[in-house]
Amino acid sequence: AQTVTQSQPEMSVQEAETVTLSCTYDTSENNYYLFWYKQPPSRQMILVIRQEAYKQQNATENRFSVNFQKAAKSFSLKISDSQLGDTAMYFCAAKSNTGNQFYFGTGTSLTVIP
Amino acid sequence: DTGVSQDPRHKITKRGQNVTFRCDPISEHNRLYWYRQTLGQGPEFLTYFQNEAQLEKSRLLSDRFSAERPKGSFSTLEIQRTEQGDSAMYLCASSQTPGATGANVLTFGAGSRLTVL
Numbered sequence: 001a002q003t004v005t006q007s008q009p010e011m012s013v014q015e016a017e018t019v020t021l022s023c024t025y026d027t028s029e030n031n032y033y034l035f036w037y038k039q040p041p042s043r044q045m046i047l048v049i050r051q052e053a054y055k056q057q058n059a060t061e062n063r064f065s066v067n068f069q070k071a072a073k074s075f076s077l078k079i080s081d082s083q084l085g086d087t088a089m090y091f092c093a094a095k096s097n098t099g100n101q102f103y104f105g106t107g108t109s110l111t112v113i114p
Numbered sequence: 115d116t117g118v119s120q121d122p123r124h125k126i127t128k129r130g131q132n133v134t135f136r137c138d139p140i141s142e143h144n145r146l147y148w149y150r151q152t153l154g155q156g157p158e159f160l161t162y163f164q165n166e167a168q169l170e171k172s173r174l175l176s177d178r179f180s181a182e183r184p185k186g187s188f189s190t191l192e193i194q195r196t197e198q199g200d201s202a203m204y205l206c207a208s209s210q211t212p213g214a215t216g217a218n219v220l221t222f223g224a225g226s227r228l229t230v231l
Binding site: 009033044047093100 | 170205218
């Protein structure tokens with residue numbers, strides 16, 4: 001089994017600023033996938049970004065990028081030029097290449113302040 | 115395809131009643147997952163199907179919970195003799211089978227919120 005830990009229950013950022021959300025995980029697998037999902041208030045969860053553990057290059061999707069530190073088992077999400085629409089719960093998740101379950105952290109509630 | 119659909123979106127029931135939730139996954143997705151999410155928590159795995167076969171169940175899933183996916187398309191999650199502790203958001207998600215491009219990505223539905231009085 002894998003465990004995912006998000007140690008920041010709540011964060012806030014000024015509009016147009018940059019914010020980093022932290023995530024650590026524990027796994028005995030060598031190959032796995034890491035994800036950040038966004039859940040806006042009363043709306044469904046959507047994928048923000050995905051990282052495959054065997055890829056050393058950090059994934060980026062427009063204003064979203066990750067800092068993947070495999071040895072440290074750390075997977076942080078950086079949101080640049082924060083927008084009001086980024087206000088949401090953000091969940092870090094992990095899945096091994098051989099298993100079927102996705103394991104989620106407890107989430108970080110991000111508020112973008114105008 | 116409109117994504118993953120869940121019905122009903124909200125259900126209020128009295129303790130002891132049975133409830134059933136339905137999930138329609140993305141049509142080309144073979145895998146279907148059920149998760150439970152309580153306020154302020156991340157989704158907790160309940161069970162998953164590949165086609166019509168239920169391949170894994172969480173220990174969290176008591177015998178009051180049953181899930182089916184009879185034809186490998188839509189799925190139902192039934193909770194019998196509901197308890198107040200069952201109040202939660204029940205999320206359905208689907209993904210493609212291993213080897214496909216989207217095999218390791220979950221697409222979620224909007225969820226079915228259950229309130230047990």
